[in-house]
């Protein structure tokens with residue numbers, strides 16, 4: 188055992204000396220030292236911090252008591268030197284400190300050797316060192332996510348997002364990226380690789396995509412979410428968006444010229460998968476006019492294997508009544524299963540990003556759903572509901588003459 192006075196600890200400890208050195212000891216009298224508290228449990232103390240407790244030493248004997256020395260094992264506990272002598276009936280205070288240097292529970296005992304009776308007073312000590320993880324936003328600064336500037340694109344455009352302005356705090360660290368769609372237009376099946384600084388996605392539906400970005404720094408601190416809006420604005424004065432629900436169901440969007448007929452591959456008065464790559468030339472009175480601006484375009488033919496979506500744009504339609512149709516062409520992967528698919532047709536007019544109207548109908552194979560008319564009169568473009576279904580008789584309206 189070695190005595191370890193608290194030289195290395197800086198303690199604001201006031202030592203109250205109860206010394207009465209001139210007192211004369213009477214025959215048979217003795218000092219008797221008591222401690223309050225008689226043991227100390229410091230509890231959990233964070234590494235790097237220290238805890239101090241004050242112990243009141245009282246001489247309950249009938250003559251002064253001298254504290255000859257204090258003994259303790261070396262370690263995390265220390266103490267301020269107690270007074271040398273305490274008069275009979277007097278008290279003094281001394282400080283004990285716990286400054287853990289490692290995680291875990293520790294114990295020790297201070298022993299005060301006296302000239303009294305008994306001549307030793309044990310003071311058991313206990314405590315535990317604990318490590319406290321730094322808290323993001325309190326001990327550590329969180330990184331900053333910057334999702335980039337808002338964008339305006341056309342339907343089916345490839346959108347490139349840029350979160351490279353995001354940074355750690357302080358700047359310079361490596362970030363992990365976490366993008367997500369906060370909201371998407373109805374009918375969108377777009378997907379996003381969210382783990383890179385500059386992800387891309389296909390703006391597969393008109394409307395507003397709100398995309399959020401959070402970043403995580405090497406400490407694991409996550410930023411607040413930054414958002415960016417991608418406004419998907421139809422190019423055409425008429426924009427038709429068809430979506431459906433069942434994979435492998437090949438549903439087709441049709442758009443018929445005034446006076447035209449469905450599945451017309453000769454005069455091409457019906458725009459659909461069969462002729463969309465040729466871009467039929469329509470004009471007033473059913474006559475091709477060489478003007479491409481007043482012709483509709485079908486952006487793609489989805490065979491039921493992609494986003495289950497087809498779009499038609501009609502940039503500058505001439506006057507007349509154009510009919511919108513939807514044909515459940517084929518259940519490609521399982522022809523014996525002619526199960527229903529729910530189709531939704533959204534009509535966007537005059538570049539609006541919210542549909543003027545939305546129709547939904549359950550279809551089975553060979554159904555031709557005549558959905559609505561688009562009525563164009565000068566600058567006025569309106570829609571009119573038809574919403575009727577017949578089975579197709581035309582051989583192009585069936586499954587058999589089309590390969591997967």
Ligand SMILES: [Ca+2]
Pocket residue numbers: 437438439440460488489490491497
């Ligand atoms: Ca199709």
Ligand SMILES: [Ca+2]
Pocket residue numbers: 468469470475476477478479480481482
């Ligand atoms: Ca034309």
